[in-house]
Amino acid sequence: MVESLCYNDFEQYQLLAHDLGAAALRVLDDATETLNRISNPASIVQDSQRDFARLWPSDFSATYIDTLPADANVLECRTALWKNAAGDQTLLVGRDPSDIARRLGIPVTEIRPNWAAMVFPQEGLGLSMTALGPPNNLHEVKHWLGAVAPRTHNLWHRAVQRRTHYERAVQYCFFVTQGQVIGYFADHPPKHRRARSAKQTREAYVESVYDHPLSIVRLHASRIDDQYLVERNLSHGDPDLRGLRVLLIGAGAVGGFLACSLLKLGAGLPSPSGTPGPLTICDREILTTANIGRHVLGLTSVGKSKAREVCRHLSELWPGCDVHPIAEEFVPSAELLHGYDVVVDATGYETYSRFLSKLCRSSGWLNAGKAVLHLWIEGRGAVVRGLIQRRPADACYDCLWNYATTTEPRPRFPAYSDPAWTQHSGDGYATMTPFAISSPMAAAALGIDLLRTRTDLRSPSFVSRAVDAAGVHAGVNKSPDRISKCPGCHRS
Numbered sequence: 001m002v003e004s005l006c007y008n009d010f011e012q013y014q015l016l017a018h019d020l021g022a023a024a025l026r027v028l029d030d031a032t033e034t035l036n037r038i039s040n041p042a043s044i045v046q047d048s049q050r051d052f053a054r055l056w057p058s059d060f061s062a063t064y065i066d067t068l069p070a071d072a073n074v075l076e077c078r079t080a081l082w083k084n085a086a087g088d089q090t091l092l093v094g095r096d097p098s099d100i101a102r103r104l105g106i107p108v109t110e111i112r113p114n115w116a117a118m119v120f121p122q123e124g125l126g127l128s129m130t131a132l133g134p135p136n137n138l139h140e141v142k143h144w145l146g147a148v149a150p151r152t153h154n155l156w157h158r159a160v161q162r163r164t165h166y167e168r169a170v171q172y173c174f175f176v177t178q179g180q181v182i183g184y185f186a187d188h189p190p191k192h193r194r195a196r197s198a199k200q201t202r203e204a205y206v207e208s209v210y211d212h213p214l215s216i217v218r219l220h221a222s223r224i225d226d227q228y229l230v231e232r233n234l235s236h237g238d239p240d241l242r243g244l245r246v247l248l249i250g251a252g253a254v255g256g257f258l259a260c261s262l263l264k265l266g267a268g269l270p271s272p273s274g275t276p277g278p279l280t281i282c283d284r285e286i287l288t289t290a291n292i293g294r295h296v297l298g299l300t301s302v303g304k305s306k307a308r309e310v311c312r313h314l315s316e317l318w319p320g321c322d323v324h325p326i327a328e329e330f331v332p333s334a335e336l337l338h339g340y341d342v343v344v345d346a347t348g349y350e351t352y353s354r355f356l357s358k359l360c361r362s363s364g365w366l367n368a369g370k371a372v373l374h375l376w377i378e379g380r381g382a383v384v385r386g387l388i389q390r391r392p393a394d395a396c397y398d399c400l401w402n403y404a405t406t407t408e409p410r411p412r413f414p415a416y417s418d419p420a421w422t423q424h425s426g427d428g429y430a431t432m433t434p435f436a437i438s439s440p441m442a443a444a445a446l447g448i449d450l451l452r453t454r455t456d457l458r459s460p461s462f463v464s465r466a467v468d469a470a471g472v473h474a475g476v477n478k479s480p481d482r483i484s485k486c487p488g489c490h491r492s
């Protein structure tokens with residue numbers, strides 16, 4: 001009823017003269033809603049990001065910025081332009097714009113150098129930055145920065161006053177703020193760019209900022225540095241895999257999806273301080289048409305090494321990532337293990353998992369900072385399970401079996417209520433049955449979640465998830481106790 005008495009025009013309410021009372025109530029309602037929104041920080045960020053996009057449009061179809069290393073106060077960057085066949089212009093900003101081009105799959109020969117850029121990578125700007133309205137010239141930029149981010153203002157002020165700023169004709173300037181990057185382009189007149197003395201530089205500064213403030217073009221850029229790409233979608237405190245030497249054994253249905261997900265979690269990327277983080281993927285098998293229905297790879301990879309093709313796929317997803325295939329039988333040894341920080345066993349082969357688990361412990365490899373993750377699909381594909389060993393006190397792979405009751409080890413935590421589904425065929429593989437692609441995808445997802453809890457020792461080390469519920473026991477999510485005299489981890 002109230003709606004009919006007032007008029008909504010892009011979130012603006014206009015009171016109708018014939019019934020001020022009801023319309024005023026509606027406005028109060030709206031004010032309450034706004035106050036509620038303000039008390040929810042997540043919504044403020046969303047509101048603020050919407051405002052940014054409106055106030056800081058990009059002059060280009062896209063602007064990508066690589067701001068690493070982010071510990072510097074000011075980064076002297078170069079920019080390059082790329083024009084596609086449709087005439088859309090993409091601006092690349094970084095220490096090395098051709099590196100950004102390579103990562104985006106843009107032909108390096110087609111990019112053209114543009115003006116230099118200064119980037120302020122510290123997240124020093126606050127959310128109040130839109131309160132003053134967007135600046136239109138250099139004087140307003142100075143005023144605005146001084147009000148919302150005094151520290152960034154001082155850095156900017158000093159940098160702009162520097163002689164090199166004019167000599168290099170620095171025309172682009174970007175500020176990293178709450179998850180996004182805003183900036184401006186200022187077209188300095190040629191006489192400013194020719195400043196040859198401190199005096200001339202000072203005069204150029206005074207003129208472009210105070211006397212005849214230079215107009216700016218506001219710009220909005222997207223970060224493309226690994227730090228942002230990896231951390232943007234992680235909760236605060238979730239450990240990523242950058243800078244760790246990760247070994248993935250098995251590039252089958254589970255390993256293929258997992259390889260892609262490991263990459264998104266930072267495997268194959270260097271740490272922020274530059275420590276290399278190679279991802280090694282081993283599988284001796286060749287991809288066949290029988291695999292295609294549940295594998296991340298497609299027909300173009302049939303007949304080729306799974307390990308090599310998964311690595312090629314990753315390099316397409318993330319050009320420049322540090323991935324290495326091992327396409328032959330991989331027999332881990334104590335010496336080899338010490339070359340890795342995280343080992344992921346996606347073989348789904350019980351005998352292999354037992355061997356690997358035992359080796360991780362007997363070799364003394366399993367210690368602070370290391371982790372071995374076993375992932376498998378159980379029985380007919382309705383249950384995916386993962387066990388992560390983060391320290392010697394954790395249960396090992398053998399601890400999941402009961403050796404006491406029979407000569408054949410029985411699972412301590414059976415996944416299926418129908419015992420027929422937990423039986424194994426003679427070769428040590430879990431019962432081979434057809435299952436949909438959802439099962440390996442679920443296993444890969446489970447693996448990522450276990451790796452995200454790598455540093456949280458209170459979280460369960462053994463997690464099971466049901467892809468479909470019929471005939472399946474309730475999920476077993478716990479940290480099992482180690483069994484006495486376990487063949488995998490008992491020390492006499």
Ligand SMILES: [Zn+2]
Nearest residue numbers: 396399486489
């Ligand atoms: Zn054990």
